Amino acid sequence: MIAVDTNVPARFYCHDAADPEARRQHLMGMAHVTVERWEAVKDAIDLHRGGVDFADALHCTTSSGCEALVSLDKHLARISGKAGSPLPVKLPS
Numbered sequence: 107m108i109a110v111d112t113n114v115p116a117r118f119y120c121h122d123a124a125d126p127e128a129r130r131q132h133l134m135g136m137a138h139v140t141v142e143r144w145e146a147v148k149d150a151i152d153l154h155r156g157g158v159d160f161a162d163a164l165h166c167t168t169s170s171g172c173e174a175l176v177s178l179d180k181h182l183a184r185i186s187g188k189a190g191s192p193l194p195v196k197l198p199s
Contacts, residue, residue: 146164153186167191
């Protein structure tokens with residue numbers, strides 16, 4: 107498996123590089139790009155639209171076997187539930 111940070115390639119191959127939504131749609135629509143766990147990615151996109159950073163949203167949607175996600179990010183802990191995260195995000199105690 108090869109994981110690629112989609113931020114850099116999308117800037118060069120997308121007609122609207124300033125729009126992250128357009129970049130994601132463009133990359134996922136390319137014939138040679140395979141998206142694993144499509145449902146988790148789709149749910150992460152929905153969380154991102156709700157204000158959660160896309161990388162954090164992927165952590166929330168791909169960690170379904172966990173009780174919670176612990177993060178130092180206070181914004182993430184506050185907004186994730188409002189955005190509909192399936193996984194509670196907690197600050198360390």
